[in-house]
Amino acid sequence: MAGTIVEADNADGIIMRIETKSQKIESLLKQYKHVEALKTALEGSPPKTRDERCKSANWIVVHRAIMAIKDIDGMLIALDVEYYDILMKYLYRGLSTGDRPTCDQCLKIHEKLTERAGLGCILRCLTDTVNTV
Amino acid sequence: MAVVDVHRFAESITCHAWSPDHSMVALCPNNNEVHIYKSSQDQWERLHVLQKHDQIVSGIDWSSKSNKLVTVSHDRNSYVWSFEGGEWVPTLVILRLNRAALCVQWSPKENKFAVGSGAKTVCICYYEQENNWWVSKLIRKRHESSVTNVAWHPNNILLATTSTDGKCRVFSTFIKGVDTKDPKAGSPAESKFGEPILQLDLSYSWAFGVKWSPSGNTLAYVGHSSMIYFVDDVGPSPLAQSVAFRDLPLRDVLFISEKMVIGVGYDSNPMVFAADDTGIWSFIRYIGEKKAVSSGSSYSSQFSEAFGKFYGQSKSATTNDASESSKSRGGVHDNCINSIVSLSKSGSPKVMRFSTSGLDGKIAIWDLENMEEELGHQF
Structure with a gap:
């Protein structure tokens, strides 16, 4: 049971971080830094938690960044390969x-x-099946 | 070209093993039989058919010193076959399993063999002189799922296993009366039977093939997530590396030297991995292709802090220009390769010849003699 309580505290912390991330992404998107925005969105994913709220919150942020991408080839060239697996x-x-x-x-x-x-x-x-997004 | 001989023996081959002089091969044509072929004048002649198992034979190993065959099957039994008077005589080994046996390997000294099973256990079998009987001792601890592969350390004590719970484990298999104590005090080989020495949590998906390097210093195993894992300093503080590659996952591995590994699997074309001077492993090329792939086509994550935290830490990240899949190259095998067997003398520091078999029913023999230049200085 102790584990689940820690998980809940942890989850709130993660949600807070995702909110901050979201604001940063919005400002990056305004500056047309789409790749930077996507990188920021993918950063720290998958959240090391089973909490579905965190996963959904992060997905909303990543979704925002993915939908903003116009030049896919350019994006993939600019994106470091270490992000490929998580992007997939x-x-x-x-x-x-x-x-x-x-x-x-x-x-x-x-x-x-x-x-x-x-x-x-x-x-x-x-x-x-462990690090799901 | 690295391939010396390719022959299609059956619709599909589950496993194969070579006689001590490499003139005969024992294979299972995806049924309950073991066929033994002999090579004579570019022809493969079938000499024996061993019929004793009731279900698919999942593992065969041929001991090089004592010329004994051991086979295991999904029927949960194992037989040790000795060649007496022109016939292969079976001795039943009762493994005491309630699930299929999946793999088998003779220990380097050939006084024991290890069987991995679907019953989440490993059987260590040894011969009891008094009773004229092979005894099976079980390691029941630890495995949370089927044991897909086993590999003996050259010291005859340590055994590495891979499992579909994604983990690679190392156990001590010290058996009183069979093994003698290692004079070097404090070595992990001293532990008692079934003692877990190490558990590696690098993979999140099924783990398949596992092998030790010729010296026993490095361990390599593969996962179903298109990753290969290398572990140095097996013991309390191992150094682990995970290498991700761009194509389909591997099923089995073989060290051809301390610094080079061949991986075979669903991509049907063997892959070469090598360690550079600093000990960092990476994908080098496919063996069945002429042109070397640019080194950037795989990306590896390197870390030295022990196991468990490998994910997404890649440093050597270079963008890769997509190269075509190996399928289009018309390789030697047309389907998944499920086993790779050394054709060198046991204990030799380098493997110059090896064979592969797979679901396409072919056995291919590869010779690296003329490939040293292509494969580079690591070899």
């Missing part, structure tokens, strides 16, 4: 929403990302 996870989360515009955008990025990062990237996303 969020793409699958996006696809699971079933929302038309979101799916359109996620599929487009998915195609380009798979070209660059290979099937291994998809495998790492599908097999990781």
Whole structure:
């Protein structure tokens, strides 16, 4: 039981951080720094928690950044490879929403990302049942 | 070209093993039989069919000194076969399992063999002279899921296992009366039977093949998440590295030297991994391709702080220009490769020849003799 209480405290902390992150992303997007915004959104993901609220909150932020991307190739070139695996996870989360515009955008990025990062990237996303986003 | 010989023996091969002189191969054609073939004048001639198991044979190993075969099967039994008067004579080994046996390996001294099983246990079997009987001793602790592979340390005591719970573990298999105490005091080999020496939590998904380097200093294993893991200084403070690569996951690994590893798996083309001078492992190239892939096509995460916190720490991050999948290159195998076996004398520091078998029913023999230049100085 002690574990769950700590988890709850932890969760509030994470939500706070995500809110700060959200403001930072908005300002980055205003400056047309889309890649920076996406990096910021992906930073610290997946939240080391099972708390669904945290995951949803972070997804909203990442979603905002993903939808703002216009130049996908440019974005992937600018994005460091260490972000590829986590980005792939969020793409699958996006696809699971079933929302038309979101799916359109996620599929487009998915195609380009798979070209660059290979099937291994998809495998790492599908097999990781611990660090889910 | 690195491939010396390719032969299709069956629809599919689950596992294979070579006779001590490498002239004969024992394989399971995806059923309850073990076939033994001999190579003569570019032909493979079937000499024996061993029929004793009731279900698929999942593991075969052929001891190089005593010329004994050990087979394990999904029927939960194991047989030790000795060649007497032109026939292979089986001895049943009761493993005391309630699930399928999945893999088997003779220990370096060939006085024991280890069986991994779906019953979350590892059986260590040894011969009891008085009773003329193979005894199975179980390591029941620790494994939370099926044991997919086992590998013996050259010291004949330590055993590494991989499991579908994602973990790689190292156990002591010291058996009184079979093993003699290591004169070096304080070595982990001194621990009693079944003692866990190390547990590695690097992978979040199924772990498959595991091997020790020839000296036993390094351990490599693979995960179903397109990652390969290297562990140095196995003991209380291990140094671990995770290397992610861009293609399909691996099923088995083989050290060809202290600094080079071949991985085989779903990509049907063996991959070469090597450690540089600073000990950092990375993907080098596919073995069945002429042109070397730019080193940036894989990205590895390096850390030295022990296990458990590898995720997303990559430093050597260089952007990769996509190269085509190995499928289009027309490799030697057409399907998943599920095992890789050394064709060198046991205990030799370098493996120059090895064989691979897979779901396409082929066994391919590879020779690295002329590849030293291509593979670089690490070899």
